[in-house]
Amino acid sequence: MGEALRGLGVSPGRTAGPVIRIAGPPALPDPRPVTDAVAEAAVAARALDAVAEDLERRAAAAGDPEAADILEAQAMMARDPMLADGCAENCDAGMDAPHALDAAFAVHRRALVDAGGYFAERAADLDDLRNRAVAAALGLPTPGVPAPGHPFVLVAEDLSPADTAGLDDTVLALVTEKGGPTGHTAILARGRGLPAVVGCAGALTLDDGTLVSVDGATGEVGTGLTSSDAERVRTAGARERAERGRGEGPGRTADGHPVKLLLNIGSARDLADGAEGVGLFRTEFLFLGRRTEPSLEEQVAAYSAVFSRTPLVVVRTLDAGTDKPLPFLGLPQEPNPALGVRGLRVARLLPGVLDTQLEAIARAADATGAEPWVMAPMVTTAGEAAEFASRARARGIARVGVMVEVPAAALHADRLLREADFLSIGTNDLSQYTLAADRQHPGLADLLDPWQPALLELIGRCAEAGRAAGKPVGVCGEAAGDPRLAPVLAGLGVTSLSMAAVCVPDVRAALAARTLAECRELAAEALAADPRPPSS
Amino acid sequence: MPERTVAVASSSGLHARPAKIFVQAAARQGVPVRIRVGEGKPVPASSMLGVLSLGAVHGTQVTLDADGPGAEAALETLVALLARDLDAVDG
Numbered sequence: 001m002g003e004a005l006r007g008l009g010v011s012p013g014r015t016a017g018p019v020i021r022i023a024g025p026p027a028l029p030d031p032r033p034v035t036d037a038v039a040e041a042a043v044a045a046r047a048l049d050a051v052a053e054d055l056e057r058r059a060a061a062a063g064d065p066e067a068a069d070i071l072e073a074q075a076m077m078a079r080d081p082m083l084a085d086g087c088a089e090n091c092d093a094g095m096d097a098p099h100a101l102d103a104a105f106a107v108h109r110r111a112l113v114d115a116g117g118y119f120a121e122r123a124a125d126l127d128d129l130r131n132r133a134v135a136a137a138l139g140l141p142t143p144g145v146p147a148p149g150h151p152f153v154l155v156a157e158d159l160s161p162a163d164t165a166g167l168d169d170t171v172l173a174l175v176t177e178k179g180g181p182t183g184h185t186a187i188l189a190r191g192r193g194l195p196a197v198v199g200c201a202g203a204l205t206l207d208d209g210t211l212v213s214v215d216g217a218t219g220e221v222g223t224g225l226t227s228s229d230a231e232r233v234r235t236a237g238a239r240e241r242a243e244r245g246r247g248e249g250p251g252r253t254a255d256g257h258p259v260k261l262l263l264n265i266g267s268a269r270d271l272a273d274g275a276e277g278v279g280l281f282r283t284e285f286l287f288l289g290r291r292t293e294p295s296l297e298e299q300v301a302a303y304s305a306v307f308s309r310t311p312l313v314v315v316r317t318l319d320a321g322t323d324k325p326l327p328f329l330g331l332p333q334e335p336n337p338a339l340g341v342r343g344l345r346v347a348r349l350l351p352g353v354l355d356t357q358l359e360a361i362a363r364a365a366d367a368t369g370a371e372p373w374v375m376a377p378m379v380t381t382a383g384e385a386a387e388f389a390s391r392a393r394a395r396g397i398a399r400v401g402v403m404v405e406v407p408a409a410a411l412h413a414d415r416l417l418r419e420a421d422f423l424s425i426g427t428n429d430l431s432q433y434t435l436a437a438d439r440q441h442p443g444l445a446d447l448l449d450p451w452q453p454a455l456l457e458l459i460g461r462c463a464e465a466g467r468a469a470g471k472p473v474g475v476c477g478e479a480a481g482d483p484r485l486a487p488v489l490a491g492l493g494v495t496s497l498s499m500a501a502v503c504v505p506d507v508r509a510a511l512a513a514r515t516l517a518e519c520r521e522l523a524a525e526a527l528a529a530d531p532r533p534p535s536s
Numbered sequence: 537m538p539e540r541t542v543a544v545a546s547s548s549g550l551h552a553r554p555a556k557i558f559v560q561a562a563a564r565q566g567v568p569v570r571i572r573v574g575e576g577k578p579v580p581a582s583s584m585l586g587v588l589s590l591g592a593v594h595g596t597q598v599t600l601d602a603d604g605p606g607a608e609a610a611l612e613t614l615v616a617l618l619a620r621d622l623d624a625v626d627g
Contacts, residue, residue, distance in 0.1 A: 073556045076584040083585060108585040115591030118551055122588060 007175065007200025008445070009219035010186035012483075012506060014237035015153075015195050016213040016222075016230035017172045019206045020146045022156040026135040032096050043097035044087040044104075047136035051129060052078035058147070078129050083108065097137040105130035118291070153212055155203050158442070159185045167192075172234075173214040175221055177203045180445035181478055189216070190481060190500040191270070195237070197221055199445055250276050251497065251508055253490060257516040260496035261504050262312070264476060268305040272501035277312025279424070279498025280476040283357065284319055284326075293328050293353060299360035300367065307370035314424065314474075314498070316403065317357050319377040321346050329353070338432065338439075343378025343405075344388060355391065362395040375401035375424055380408050382415035389419050403476075405429035410458035413465035413473075420471075423462055424498070427477025431455050450479035453527050456492065460527065463493030474498055483510035490516070491523030538608055539601035542615045546622045549593035554622035559584045561617055565610035569602040581614065 034040050052075045059071035077083070086104035087097075095103065105126060113120045131143045145154070151172050158178040171194065179185045179198035189196030195216030197203075203221065206212065213222035213233045225233070251261035262279025265271060267286075271278070286294050286302050294302075306313055320326045321342025329350060334340035347354040358374070365372050376388045379402040392400040401422035404410050410430065413423060427450055432439045434455050437447035450456075459475065466473030474496035479485050481499030483506040489497060490511060497507060514522070546554035562569050562581035570578035571587060573596060579586030581600065592598055598618065602610050 069553060069556065073552065073584065076556060076559060080583050080585045081580060082583040108589065111585070111589035115589050117591070117593070118548075119588050119591050126585075 003223060005200050005202050005206075005221040005223070007197040007203070007219045007221065008181060009196075009215060009217045010179075010181050010198050011174075011189035011194060011196040011502070012217040013173075013193065013195035013241060013502075014213065014215050014217075014233055015172045016211065016225060016233035016237075017151050017153045018208075019155050019175075019210045019212055020148055020152040020208050021141075021204060021206070022145060022154065022159070023135070023141040023143045024157065025131040025143050026098075026138055026140045028098055028102055028134065029138070031099050034091065034094055034096050037091045037094070040095070040097045040100065041088045041091040043137055044091060044100050044133075045084060047097065047101060047133045048078050048084060048087070050136045051132045054132070054142070074125055074129060077126065078133070080108075098134050101133045101137055102130065105133070153214055155206055157204060159188075173197075173216065175200050175203045175212075175214060177201060178442040180439075180442070180448055181450070186478065187500075190478075190502055193241075193502040199442075248274055249508075251511050253487075253511050253514055253516045253519060255515040255517075257490070257519075259486075259490045259494065259511055260474070261508055262314070262474070262476075262496055262498035263501055263504070264498050265306070267302065268309060270501065271306070271309055272504075275501065275504050277310055277314075278306065279314050279474055279480075279496055281306055281313055281315045282319065283316060284324070287318060287320065287326050287328075291327050293356070296356055296360050296363075299357060300363045303361055303364035303372075304368050307364050307368040307372060311370070312373075313370065314373040314375060314401070314422075314476075315361055316424075317344070317354060317374065317376050318346070319343050321378075343403075344376040344384060345378060347388075358392050358395050358397065362397055365397070371398060373399040373401055373422065375403055375420075375422070377403045377426070378405055378429075379403060379416070380406045382412055382419055385416045385419040404458075404462055405433065407434050407458060410434075410462055413462040414468065417465055417469040417471050422472040422474070423466060425459055425462055425473070425475045425477065425494075427455065427459070427475060427479040430458060430477070434458060450477075450482065450485055451526060451529070453529055456488065456523070456526055459489065459494065460492040460523070463495075466495065467493055472496060481507060483507050486510045487514045487519040488523045488526045491519030491521070537601050537603045538611060539599055540611045540615045541597055541599045542618045544592050544594060544596050544598060545619050547594050548623050549596065550587055550590060550598070550618075551593075555584065555587050557622045558614070558617055559587055562614060565602075565606070565613065567602050567604050567606045567610050569600055569607075569610055569614060571598055571600050573598055 055071050055075035059068045083104055087100045090100035090103050109123050109126050112123045135142055151170050153173045154171050155175045158176050174185055174189050174194055174196040176185055176198045177200055185198055195214050197214060197219050200221055211225040211230045213225055251259040260276050262277050263275045264280040265278055266282045361374055374392050374397050379385050385402045389400045399421045401424060402416055402420045403424050403426050405426040431448045435447040437444040463473045472495045475489055475494050476498035480497040481503030486497055486507045487510055544550055569581040571581045572578040573590050573592055600611050600614055
């Protein structure tokens with residue numbers, strides 16, 4: 001095998017296959033003089049045809065009728081007679097095909113934006129069509145997630161949520177040049193059990209079709225493989241996956257100290273065997289893409305579907321706000337959404353949304369006989385914790401907790417625990433706020449490293465407060481699924497770790513390999529370590 | 537030129553699925569049909585982008601016009617379509 005590229009392994013597993021890169025939006029070259037307007041118009045028309053045909057093919061292949069509907073509607077836009085007429089007129093006026101397309105799309109984009117509301121949201125679809133059509137006219141690769149019809153390793157600068165939603169089963173692994181351990185790509189990859197390497201410099205220099213191996217634990221991307229090498233890596237990876245899946249039983253250190261292994265889920269679909277319950281039931285997925293609030297009955301049904309299948313569930317109330325906007329909340333834009341109205345703070349403006357959700361959780365608990373634990377995101381003060389607890393208890397919810405994502409909350413963990421029955425530490429946001437580093441910032445991944453001693457110190461402080469109060473303190477951020485960090489968190493005194501199902505076997509094995517005393521030593525070393533230098 | 541005015545009955549307006557069904561039906565008529573809101577600029581009813589740019593929501597009054605043989609029948613068909621809730625239609 002040849003030389004290797006190196007990045008950050010964010011989702012374990014080994015595989016190998018041919019690279020396919022996601023092309024970015026095409027750059028528009030300088031306008032060129034046009035001698036044959038009819039020929040230019042024909043190039044533009046062919047580009048639109050090609051885009052429409054591709055969408056129609058995908059619509060026909062789409063399993064789900066709703067996805068097919070959306071793709072068909074997009075194909076109808078590409079086949080729009082007004083668009084074709086506009087391009088022809090632009091060519092008559094002397095534009096080359098790519099500029100004629102660009103200008104014609106711009107007119108319709110403006111019209112949609114002017115129409116406002118959900119019509120304006122279609123502008124993004126039009127931008128996507130514009131990029132595809134301009135790329136086709138320039139003879140460039142089609143932007144967006146490729147669908148080659150065979151297994152491949154997807155390589156991109158970074159992946160947008162829209163890109164990742166379109167990934168199908170032919171994707172073997174994800175490799176991105178940007179991104180960090182708590183980014184969208186990492187979370188998605190772990191959720192789907194796809195090996196992934198992020199922050200991998202030079203990944204985009206790999207040519208399409210190059211065979212690479214991907215190790216999502218070490219972050220190594222190997223090149224120079226023969227097809228039999230690739231086959232060997234895939235076989236070995238599949239065997240390792242099967243072996244990892246065999247471990248079972250509750251989380252324990254080598255000497256039997258229990259650390260609960262729980263799942264992070266978004267809906268009943270994410271439930272999997274092998275864990276001891278659900279440590280983070282994210283309820284946003286019920287609310288995403290909605291123009292109106294989901295009804296009480298709909299929420300009761302969705303929560304009941306989870307409660308009826310697992311004995312221990314920690315439900316997090318809606319975690320949205322100006323950082324994760326939801327149309328029906330109608331919150332104004334803010335200059336600094338990470339420090340704005342988000343999480344529990346939304347209840348200051350819209351208390352009804354939280355009350356309805358708490359009512360639905362309580363009714364689902366009654367209907368299923370479950371005793372869900374309920375916690376609020378982005379709690380900052382003990383006063384907020386008290387207010388949330390009283391609202392939840394008023395509806396008969398017995399175990400009420402708060403998430404610790406804000407340094408102020410971690411510093412006052414003892415006061416929070418006077419109001420709440422448990423704490424759950426969201427390490428992704430707690431890192432962002434403690435180290436003052438934007439979670440999305442590609443250049444600050446070293447600060448967001450969960451090994452940062454300042455972050456570990458706050459986690460230890462929360463765990464200590466829990467021990468003193470005799471109440472559970474768990475971790476549910478991405479750090480909880482890292483098998484190297486799990487013994488450290490156990491050593492700090494954390495009582496449960498909640499993670500994507502794919503991470504459970506490795507974390508269980510990592511805990512079982514060490515005694516509690518060894519975990520405490522590891523924790524002491526990690527607290528005393530120098531912060532890691534920025535990676536070059 | 538014959539024209540007809542009707543209120544959009546679909547709950548999501550002339551958007552998404554209802555827009556798709558309407559535009560496909562308009563393209564099937566043997567005669568060009570135009571659609572406008574109030575005294576606004578008419579757009580071809582067979583243009584998805586034109587129809588979306590009307591910004592017609594539930595209850596918006598839209599006016600269709602067409603000329604030539606078969607115009608009345610085409611308008612009749614399309615007005616009947618707009619008067620139904622196309623969000624609730626199968627197929």
